[in-house]
Amino acid sequence: MSVDLILFFTLAAIAVITAVGMLASRNAVYSTLLLVLNFVTVAVLYLVLNAAFIAMVQVTVYAGAIMVLFLFVVMLLGSEQLPPSTRLRWQIPLAVVLGLLLLGEALYAVFSLRGSSLEAPEVAAAFGSPSSVGLFLFRSYLLPVEVASILLLVAMLGAIVLTRVERRKAK
Amino acid sequence: MSIPTEYVLALSAVLFSLGVIGVLVRRNALVVFMSVELMLNSANLAFIAFARAYQSLSGQVFVFFTITVAAAEVAVGLALIVAIFRSKHSIDVDQMSSLKG
Numbered sequence: 001m002s003v004d005l006i007l008f009f010t011l012a013a014i015a016v017i018t019a020v021g022m023l024a025s026r027n028a029v030y031s032t033l034l035l036v037l038n039f040v041t042v043a044v045l046y047l048v049l050n051a052a053f054i055a056m057v058q059v060t061v062y063a064g065a066i067m068v069l070f071l072f073v074v075m076l077l078g079s080e081q082l083p084p085s086t087r088l089r090w091q092i093p094l095a096v097v098l099g100l101l102l103l104g105e106a107l108y109a110v111f112s113l114r115g116s117s118l119e120a121p122e123v124a125a126a127f128g129s130p131s132s133v134g135l136f137l138f139r140s141y142l143l144p145v146e147v148a149s150i151l152l153l154v155a156m157l158g159a160i161v162l163t164r165v166e167r168r169k170a171k
Numbered sequence: 172m173s174i175p176t177e178y179v180l181a182l183s184a185v186l187f188s189l190g191v192i193g194v195l196v197r198r199n200a201l202v203v204f205m206s207v208e209l210m211l212n213s214a215n216l217a218f219i220a221f222a223r224a225y226q227s228l229s230g231q232v233f234v235f236f237t238i239t240v241a242a243a244e245v246a247v248g249l250a251l252i253v254a255i256f257r258s259k260h261s262i263d264v265d266q267m268s269s270l271k272g
Contacts, residue, residue, distance in 0.1 A: 019189040095195030106184035155243030162250035
């Protein structure tokens with residue numbers, strides 16, 4: 001077994017363990033921190049898979065900005081733990097069984113239907129570097145970049161409108 | 172780099188299934204939302220694996236746009252959760268049943 005495979009299986013084990021921990025944790029703050037660890041692990045996996053630029057975006061945007069926003073809201077609402085409820089107890093085993101069924105189908109599709117041999121593709125060293133991805137992004141995908149900027153502006157306005165305190169009734 | 176594409180896709184499938192289970196099992200709306208993020212992230216992982224397998228940068232650029240859309244979705248979704256908390260004083264998804272007959 002080569003060094004790359006050992007690295008991959010270590011990262012995969014960390015990612016799966018942190019995802020399971022996120023689901024099983026009673027405290028939402030622990031869930032958020034475990035998900036941050038999961039995203040950082042996946043970012044390292046992106047580095048191994050020749051996607052250096054996306055790995056950096058993953059760390060700064062996902063693990064940095066988005067998850068800090070989650071942590072902020074969890075602590076703002078003070079809703080780390082919910083009181084236990086007895087309603088819909090039967091749906092937990094049903095959900096686990098259906099989820100594992102989905103996993104089995106997906107693994108079957110990956111390993112049998114594609115019908116290729118288990119070989120790693122050869123890639124050039126510059127593939128996925130920040131300069132190549134940046135050139136590709138601004139040459140072939142310029143219009144989608146502009147649309148994405150408008151989407152972010154609309155999302156910002158939407159968040160402001162949704163959380164605005166209604167003041168007209170007070171006057 | 173000698174990692175077969177199938178292994179990466181298998182890890183992506185495992186993470187996606189865990190996200191599905193999280194959406195179905197958890198009652199805390201914030202943890203449900205985090206499970207959705209986990210599913211988006213596993214789809215990104217599959218995109219990266221296919222980008223490497225087919226030697227195409229389009230897959231990596233698509234991951235870039237997915238992260239952008241996820242950021243916008245998180246901003247609006249967390250604003251919605253805060254608004255719901257303000258009116259119901261709880262983010263238990265089992266209690267958001269106002270339309271129940």
